[in-house]
Amino acid sequence: MKYIASIVTLCAALTASGAGHRFYAVEAGGDSIAEGIEYTIAIDSADRVETVTLSLRNTRHTPFQPVKAGLKLGIDTYMDTYPEWYGKYFPTLAMCEPSHFYGYMQSPGGKVKAVISADPIASWSLDYNLAYEWPKGHWFYGHRIECLNLDMLCQGPLPAHHPHIWKLEPGEEHSWTVKIIDLDNPDDFERTVHRHTGAPVLAMERTSCAPGDTLTIDIWATAPEMAIDGKKIGLQKVGADLWRGTYRAAEPGIKTVEVADGGRKAHGTVAVRHPWRSTIGLARRAADRYKQKPTSHVESWYGFHTAFDAARIMPEPTLDIAMNRRFDLIIDKIFDRSTGRPYKYDYRIQNVSSTIGILADRYHAFGDQADLDLAERMAGYLMSCQRADGAYMNGNTDYTSVIYPAKSMLELADAERAAGRKKQAARLETSAGHAIDRLAAVDGDFETEGQMTYEDGMVSCSALQLGELALRSKSDKDRRRYTEAMLKLLDGHDCLAQLRVPDGRRRGGTMRFWEAQYDVFMLPNMLSSPHGWSAWRAYATYYAYLLTGDERWLRETFDAASAFAALLDHSTGDLSWAFVVDPYVRAIQTCEPDTAYTADDDTYGNPHPQCYPNREIIVGEQYVPMISDWQTIVSSDNDVFECFKFIAEAVLCNAFVVERPDGTIAAYNCRAERRGDTLHVTADEPQITTLYTNLHSPLKVEFDGDVKKVHKL
Numbered sequence: 077m078k079y080i081a082s083i084v085t086l087c088a089a090l091t092a093s094g095a096g097h098r099f100y101a102v103e104a105g106g107d108s109i110a111e112g113i114e115y116t117i118a119i120d121s122a123d124r125v126e127t128v129t130l131s132l133r134n135t136r137h138t139p140f141q142p143v144k145a146g147l148k149l150g151i152d153t154y155m156d157t158y159p160e161w162y163g164k165y166f167p168t169l170a171m172c173e174p175s176h177f178y179g180y181m182q183s184p185g186g187k188v189k190a191v192i193s194a195d196p197i198a199s200w201s202l203d204y205n206l207a208y209e210w211p212k213g214h215w216f217y218g219h220r221i222e223c224l225n226l227d228m229l230c231q232g233p234l235p236a237h238h239p240h241i242w243k244l245e246p247g248e249e250h251s252w253t254v255k256i257i258d259l260d261n262p263d264d265f266e267r268t269v270h271r272h273t274g275a276p277v278l279a280m281e282r283t284s285c286a287p288g289d290t291l292t293i294d295i296w297a298t299a300p301e302m303a304i305d306g307k308k309i310g311l312q313k314v315g316a317d318l319w320r321g322t323y324r325a326a327e328p329g330i331k332t333v334e335v336a337d338g339g340r341k342a343h344g345t346v347a348v349r350h351p352w353r354s355t356i357g358l359a360r361r362a363a364d365r366y367k368q369k370p371t372s373h374v375e376s377w378y379g380f381h382t383a384f385d386a387a388r389i390m391p392e393p394t395l396d397i398a399m400n401r402r403f404d405l406i407i408d409k410i411f412d413r414s415t416g417r418p419y420k421y422d423y424r425i426q427n428v429s430s431t432i433g434i435l436a437d438r439y440h441a442f443g444d445q446a447d448l449d450l451a452e453r454m455a456g457y458l459m460s461c462q463r464a465d466g467a468y469m470n471g472n473t474d475y476t477s478v479i480y481p482a483k484s485m486l487e488l489a490d491a492e493r494a495a496g497r498k499k500q501a502a503r504l505e506t507s508a509g510h511a512i513d514r515l516a517a518v519d520g521d522f523e524t525e526g527q528m529t530y531e532d533g534m535v536s537c538s539a540l541q542l543g544e545l546a547l548r549s550k551s552d553k554d555r556r557r558y559t560e561a562m563l564k565l566l567d568g569h570d571c572l573a574q575l576r577v578p579d580g581r582r583r584g585g586t587m588r589f590w591e592a593q594y595d596v597f598m599l600p601n602m603l604s605s606p607h608g609w610s611a612w613r614a615y616a617t618y619y620a621y622l623l624t625g626d627e628r629w630l631r632e633t634f635d636a637a638s639a640f641a642a643l644l645d646h647s648t649g650d651l652s653w654a655f656v657v658d659p660y661v662r663a664i665q666t667c668e669p670d671t672a673y674t675a676d677d678d679t680y681g682n683p684h685p686q687c688y689p690n691r692e693i694i695v696g697e698q699y700v701p702m703i704s705d706w707q708t709i710v711s712s713d714n715d716v717f718e719c720f721k722f723i724a725e726a727v728l729c730n731a732f733v734v735e736r737p738d739g740t741i742a743a744y745n746c747r748a749e750r751r752g753d754t755l756h757v758t759a760d761e762p763q764i765t766t767l768y769t770n771l772h773s774p775l776k777v778e779f780d781g782d783v784k785k786v787h788k789l
Contacts, residue, residue: 096150097117097119097128097130097147097148097149097150098117098147098148098150099115099117099130099132099145099146099147099148100145100146100147100148100225101113101142101144101145102142102143102144102145103142103143104141104142104143104231110140110142110145111136112134112135112136112140113132113133113134113135113136113140113145113244114132114133114135115130115131115132115133116129116130116131117129117130117147118131124257124258125255125256125257125258126255126256126257127253127254127255127256128147128253128254128255128256129251129252129253129254130146130147130228130251130252130254131249131250131251132145132228132229132244132249132250132251133244133247133248133249134244134245134246134247134248134249135247136246137246138246139243139244139245139246140229140243140244141231141242141243142229142231143230143231143662144198144199144201144225144227144229144230144231144660145227145228145229146197146198146225146226146227146228146229146230147225147226147228147252147254148203148223148224148225149191149223149224149225149226149254149256151165151181151189151224151256152164152165153165153166153167153181153220153221153222153223153224154205154220154221154222155220155221155529155530156220156528156529157528158520158521158522158528158530159520159521161184161529161530162183162184162185162530162568163183163185163187164183164184164530165181165182165183165187165189165571166181166182166183166184166221166530166571166572166587167179167181167202167221167224168180168181168182168570168571168572168573168574168576168587169574169576169577170191170200170224171577172196172197172198172199172200172234172235172237172238172239172659173196173237173239173275173340173341173342173343174196174237174238174239174340174341175194175196175239175273175275175339175340175341176192176193176194176195176196176197176273176275176340177191177192177193177195177196177197177200177226177254178190178191178192178193178269178273178275178277179191179192179200180259180262180265180576181224182262182570182571183571184530184568184569184571185568186567186568186570187258188258188259188262188265189256189257189258189259190255190256190257190259190265190268190269191224191226191254191255191256191257192254192255192257192268192269192272192273193226193252193253193254193255193273194253194272194273194274194275195251195252195253196239196241197226197227197228197239197241197252198227198228198229198230198232198234198238198239198240198241198242199227199230199232199234199238199659199660200224200225200226200227200659201225201227201658201659201660201661202221202222202223202224202225202589202601202603202658203221203222203223203225204217204218204220204221204222204589204590204600204601205217205218205219205220205221205222206218207219207526207527207590210682210684211684211687214684214686214687216593216599216682216684217590217593217599217600217601218527218590218601219526219527219528219529219531219589219590220527220529221589226252226254227660228241228250228252229241229242229243229244230242230660232660233660233694233696234659234660234696235659235696235697237341237343238659255272257272262570262576265576266278266279266294266296266576267296267317267318269296270296270297270317273340274298274337274338274340275297275337275340275341275342276295276296276297276300276335276336276337276340276341276342277295277296277297277342278293278294278295278333278335278342278343278344278578279293279294279295279296279578280293280294280344280346280578280583281294281631282631282634282635283344283345283346283347283578283579283580283583283635283638283639284346284347284348284349284580284583284634284635284637284638284639285325285346285347285348285349286325286348286349286745286760287325287326287327287328287348288324288325288326289324289325290322290323290324290325291322291323291325291346292320292321292322293309293320293321293322293323293333294314294318294319294320295311295318295319295320295321295335295337295342296317296318296319297317297319297335297337298317298337298338299337299338300319300335300336300337301335301336301337302321302333302334302335303333303334304323304331304332304333304334304346305331305332306332309321309322309323310322323346325346325348326348327348328348328349328350328646329348330345330346330347330348330580330581330642331345331346331347331348331580332344332345333345333346333578342578343578344578344579344580345578345579345580345581346580347580347581347583347635347638347639347641347642349637349638349641349642350641350646351760351761352641352723352727352728352745352761352763353390353728353761353762353763354646355641355644355646355720355723356382356385356386356389356390356720356723356724356728357386357390358644358646358649358651359382359386359644359651359717359720359723360382360383360385360386360387360392360395360399361395361649362379362382362644362649362651363379363380363382363383363399363714363717364383364395364398364399364402365649365651365705366379366651366702366704366705366713366714367675367704367705368380368402368403368406368704368714369406369675369679369704369708369709369710369711369714370405370406370409370410370676370677370678370679371410371678371679371680371709371710371711372420372421372424372427372679372680372681372710373424373427373594373710373712374424374426374427374430374431374479375594375595375608375712375713375714375715376704376710376711376712376714377403377406377431377434377714378430378608378714378715378716378717378718378721379714379717380399380402380403380434380437380438381433381434381437381717381718381720381721381724382717382720382721382724383395383396383399383403384399384434384437384438384440384441385437385441385720385721385724385725385728386724387399387441387442388437388440388441389724389728389729389763390763391441396441396442400438400442403434403438405676407431407450409678410427410678411431411454413450413453414453415453415457416428416450416451416452416453416454416455416456416457417454417457420680421680423470423471424470425458425461425468425469425470425475425478425481426475426478426479426481426525428454428457428458429458429468429479429480429481429484429485430479430484431451431454432451432454432455432458432484432485432487432488433483433484433487433488435447435448435450435451435454435488435491436448436451436484436487436488436490436491437487439451439491439494439495440491440494445495448488448491448492448495448497448500451488451491452488452500455485455488455504455507458481458485458507459507462507462510462511465514466510466511466512466513466514467511467514468481468482468511470525473523473524473525474522474523475523475525476511476512476514476515476522476538476541477515477522477523477524477533477534477535477537477538478524478525478533478534478537479533479537480537480540480541480612480615481508481511482507482508482509482511482512482515482541482544482545483508483540483541483544483615485504485505485507485508485511486504486505486508486544486545486548488504489501489502489504489505489508492504505548508545509545511541512541512542512544512545512558515538515541515542515561516542516557516558516561519561519564520535520564520565520568522534522535522538526590530568530572532569532572532586532587532588532609532612532613533588533609533612535565535568535569535572536565536569536586536609536612536613536615536616537612538565539562539565539566539569539613539616540562540612540613540615540616540619542558542559542561542562542565543558543559543562543615543616543618543619543620543623544615544619545558546558546559546562546619546623547619547622547623555623559620559623559624562616562619562620562623563620563624565616566613566616566617566620569586569613572586572587573585573586573587573613574586574587574605574657575632580635580638580639580642581639581642581655582605582606582639582655582657583635583636583638583639584606584610584613584614584632584633584635584636584637584638584639584640585605585606585607585610585636585639585655585657586605586606586607586609586610586612586613587603587605587657588603588604588605588607588609588610589601589602589603589604591604591607591609591654591712591715592604592654592656592663592700593682593684593685594682594711594712595653595654595711595712595713595715596653596665596700596701596702596703596711596713597665597666597683597685597688597690597703597707597711598663598664598665598666598685598693598695598700599663599664599685600661600663602656602657602658602661602663602695603656603657603658604653604654604655604656604657604700605654605655605657606636606639606640606643606654606655606719607653607654607715607716608653608654608715608716608717608718608719609715609718610636610639610640610719611636611640611718611719611721611722612718613636614632614633614636614637614640614722614726615722615725615726617629617630617632617633617636618633618722618725618726621633621732622768622789625734625770625789627734627736627742627770630732630734630744633726633727634727634744637722637723637726637727639655640719640720640722640723641719641723643655643699643716643719650701651702651716652699652700652701652702652716653700653701653702653703653713653716654699654700654716655698655699655700656695656696656697656698656699656700657697658695658696658697659696659697660694660696661694661695661696662692662694663692663693663694663695664685664686664690664691664692664693665685665690665691665693666683666685666688666689666690666703666707667689667690667691668688668689669706669707669708669709670683670688670707670708670709671708673708673709674708675704675708677708679708679709679710680710681710682710683709683710683711702714702716727744727745728763728764729763729764729765729766730745730764730766730767730768731743731744731745731746731757731759731760731764731766731767731768731779732744732745732746732767732768732769732770733746733748733755733757733767733768733769733770733771733777734770735770735771735772735773735775739773741755743757745759745760745761745764746758746759746760746764746767747760750775753774753775753776754775754776754777754778755769755771755775755776755777755778756778757777757778757779757780758780759779759780759784765784765785766784766785766786766787767779767784767785767786767787768787768788768789769786769787769788769789770788770789771788
């Protein structure tokens with residue numbers, strides 16, 4: 077389709093001297109050579125700063141009004157082979173403000189390049205590679221990024237905080253200067269942006285909290301003013317060009333942060349979360365509303381994790397009965413109950429392992445040992461796919477890092493032990509331990525589903541499974557070994573996570589970009605963050621906190637959980653599939669259901685959006701709705717329920733108190749008050765029954781009476 081090709085094909089590209097930065101332009105109607113547009117690219121390098129200046133001049137007699145035009149940065153982002161990808165740069169953050177641009181690129185090896193302009197830049201975009209053609213004439217997009225583009229001109233519509241720069245009048249000339257700066261420490265990023273732009277920059281250690289909590293917000297600026305949801309927040313100067321404000325949260329919701337400093341502005345958001353109990357309650361209703369379907373992809377019935385987690389904690393008999401019937405329908409359509417093997421698509425072993433985890437959840441909710449018996453047969457099939465070195469194999473590909481088969485086996489082992497079936501549990505634990513041992517041994521040389529790259533889920537699923545085994549290890553030596561392997565993976569994965577963005581809707585999300593075409597039948601690629609699979613990193617950060625006691629991991633866990641919860645509209649119950657980060661994507665999306673099937677029919681494959689009635693839309697920096705409430709055939713948007721599975725495991729029933737080095741107490745999901753030598757802790761919600769304490773003072777702890785559990789880190 078020519079429309080799609082026009083947004084990924086370079087229209088006017090000549091290599092400049094130096095690093096290979098190039099000018100490009102995409103005009104309406106397809107490719108062009110941007111005739112009548114003169115440009116120069118000047119490059120200067122000094123003191124680890126590369127300065128690139130792009131100048132454009134319109135020599136036409138008519139305005140130059142491209143779809144977009146700007147600078148392709150000559151920084152290698154194409155991650156395709158191990159271990160070379162450790163030196164490649166991922167475009168981790170890009171942000172347009174009315175008067176300036178800032179962002180950074182980070183490698184898995186830990187190198188960071190800030191990308192900064194004191195000039196207004198209309199937008200930014202990424203070039204994504206193509207992967208495979210199916211059916212003939214219809215392309216799916218791949219798992220690699222070819223280039224980061226700074227779109228100096230972009231026709232829009234664009235997010236409100238972007239400058240609206242979309243044309244050059246006849247004879248008009250404009251120039252932009254971009255600095256690419258090597259940073260020794262990512263923590264220098266915000267200060268560096270302020271120093272090179274003169275603009276205010278938000279530095280938010282946390283982007284989420286509960287009503288009644290306070291958040292500290294730092295700003296690098298000269299003389300800033302800040303407001304949150306229109307209410308002015310007092311600021312105190314705490315250092316040279318560093319200011320601090322304190323926000324006390326009241327009502328739940330996404331709160332807009334606005335900062336002004338002279339003529340320049342910055343923006344962000346804070347996520348004030350609703351009670352976790354109401355979030356899970358709404359999510360379980362969404363699992364019913366957004367149909368769980370029998371398909372070739374477990375992502376189509378992933379919502380049963382949430383349904384059965386909620387049934388265990390807060391039963392709702394009428395809905396529980398309906399969801400149980402629906403799950404049985406799907407099992408009967410997809411699996412041979414006598415063998416535990418799928419009727420079709422048996423190579424997708426993640427369908428089997430994830431369903432094992434769902435059956436474990438259902439056992440915990442209702443106590444029917446028939447669920448354990450079926451899960452045992454499925455586990456037997458999964459173990460028949462296990463190689464001698466421990467890897468769970470899909471043909472010739474190691475799938476141990478695709479979703480988390482070993483974690484699912486351990487979830488079933490826990491259910492077996494709860495049922496008193498110790499022999500079965502031990503067998504499962506041996507298989508899972510063997511698989512995770514191999515993850516530690518290969519030291520990042522993993523395999524994954526689809527196109528090889530330094531892939532978000534491949535890394536995070538490996539990290540979380542290592543963390544899970546570390547927590548279960550009785551040997552201190554093994555616990556240290558698995559923990560160190562997990563932390564090493566998380567360090568590299570920082571480049572794929574939104575850890576510095578001052579936006580509570582996105583903080584903790586991971587940077588996936590090829591899922592829209594399969595999940596919501598929309599293409600080309602776009603960054604979906606948070607996406608359901610962002611929860612994989614969140615499991616790992618949760619385990620990292622329990623293993624190390626480092627509050628950084630707890631902050632990241634709660635910020636991510638709050639961003640996940642915001643995918644639900646708590647006033648309507650509407651659920652979004654993901655948040656799209658790219659500010660401007662010209663996309664097509666299937667817009668009608670397949671009338672040849674109902675949602676009760678088993679359907680297979682990856683339907684291509686262009687093979688169905690579709691619409692052209694502009695997507696940018698927004699939530700994207702689900703389609704499972706109306707699309708009958710295989711779609712994978714129910715993978716969003718991984719976020720709520722994670723919430724149920726990590727934060728729904730757990731509270732945490734941390735004593736910081738200065739003696740202050742930080743409380744998560746609870747209120748803590750020191751009275752003499754006793755710390756009195758009150759849970760925020762009635763289902764919170766477990767408290768994790770991380771104290772260095774000899775304090776006694778009282779937690780809501782004797783029925784609660786207290787664990788010391």
